[in-house]
Amino acid sequence: MQTLSLKKLFYFEKTPLNVVMAVTTVALLAAFMAGAVAYILHGHHVYNVTRQHPWGLLIAMYVFFVVSSTGLCIISSIGHVFGIPEFQQIGKRAIAGAIITISSGFAVIGLEIGHPMTMLIYNVLTPGLTSAIWWMGTLYGLYLTFICLEFFFLAIKVNHTFSKIFGICGLLVGLAAHSNLGAVFGFLVSRPSANGVFYPVYFILSAMITGCYLIFLMYGFRYKMNFPEKISVMLVKLSKILGMLLAVLIFFEAWKILTALYGDMPERAATIFHAIKHPNFWFGELILGMLIPFTVILVSNAKAIKATVYASITGMVGIFFMRYDLVHDTLLYPMTTLKRAEYQVAPTFVEYFPSAAEFAIGFGGIGLALFLYYVADKVFNLDETTQH
CATH class of the missing domain: 1.10.287 (Helix Hairpins)
Incomplete structure (x- = not known):
């Protein structure tokens, strides 16, 4: 006990x-x-926020927190659910972090929604089964319940049978919830730059990378960069996983841009071209979020743990820019198709600053x-x- x-x-x-x-x-x-x-x-x-740009920084921060939570849950499952011995030691810390980050995300989004209590009531009374946002709220509520029960049986009333059952439930519901969050953007037919099958898979991939960054930061702070042998072995293996995930993410981003620009598709190509010229993308997302951590891992053969901890700081900054750009870039191009007669000249991009x-x-x-x-x-x- x-x-x-x-x-x-x-x-x-x-x-x-x-x-x-x-x-x-x-x-x-x-x-x-x-x-x-x-x-x-x-x-x-x-x-x-405006009628033309209804989603702002708080939506981006909500996504940032739930991405962090899902990522920590996925990484914790490597040891706790799938039984990889080196990763079993991170179970309690990672699940505690998952609970904390999603709770913080709920606190932020609660101050963005006009009537959060009304939302909770009508979420139950009038379910919108065809709404991705309804499924997002429902699935994340179940996810939080499962990981809280998992933590209870991991850290308070120790019962590994129950903790594994709730860990599996939390992992499956968390994956469903997070891919559904990607679908909230992917289902936006009126926003060609976001619409498509890319986002549900991209959200899971970026969540796993975020979880790896946070594990490095948690243990770097916990041991003041003086890691015991057992922790070092685990972090080296996690670094290799992170390097592989970053390589996949870089290819994802490259093909996302190429498929958007190819053929000069209206709205989609213009939006992506405008976005990739901005420092938020090439410095925030690309250099800080992907290239610096990937280079550290590649050059050191995943053995420079301290350098990877520092690179994880830049990585988390990059993850923030990914989340912010995800929201902002989706709304960049004005919806002229509905009211073209209102425009006397070519419409300009909708800019926003928090x-x-x-x-x-x-x-x-x-x-x-x-x-x-x-x-x-x-x-x-x-x-x-x-x-x-």
Whole structure:
């Protein structure tokens, strides 16, 4: 039987890194609360979203968090569900991270939806079985339930039979939910730059990469870059998996761009060409998100664990740009096909920049996730034990 410990919750080791993390977390939490208050007082008027660009930074941050959660769940299943010995030690920490990140995502999206409680009620009373967004909310609710039960039987009332059952359920429902989230974009027939079969598969792939980045960051912080032998062996193998996934992602991105540009398809080609010229893509997504981590892994033959931890920081920044560009680029091209008569000249791209409230809530969600992770790490024993 694992027991909870509240004694360590108020113990704080004053190392430079811990102090920086604490100050950053408090600042982000304060920003989150300030943004939430502004939204409660003034509603959507504090956001820079418009009728032409209805999805903004908060949608992107929601996707960022649920991608992180699904990725951690998938990576944890390598050991916990599929029984690979080296990866069994990450089960509790990864699932705790999955619960925290999706909860933070729900907190952010709750401040974007006008009436979140009404949504929950009518989600049950009037199910929209043909709506990808309805399925997204339903499946993610089930996913959160399953991973919470999995964590309960992993870290509190230890029962590996039940934890594996709920782990399998969480993995399957999480994959369904996340591919369905990709379908929310892929089903947008009126947005040719997003419409298609690419996104459901792309979301699963990018989730696995995000999960790998977060595992490196969690263990880099946990062991202050001084890894025990058992952890080092696991991280080297995870690095090889990450390198393979990044290679596949690079090819995915290349073919996504080529198929969009080939034939100069109206709207689709113009949107993609406009997007790839922006620094968000070539510097944020490509260099930070893919090339730097991939180069570190390739040059070191996946053995430079410390360098991979640092590269995972740039990788997570790149993942943010991927999520932001996913939302923004989808809405770049104005929907002129419905109201062409309104335009006297060729329509321009719909530009958008987040408001202060959107920045506060969006990045404040990261502070919420950091705070919850700190609490979980103090209250629960997230490391491998002899019982595991």
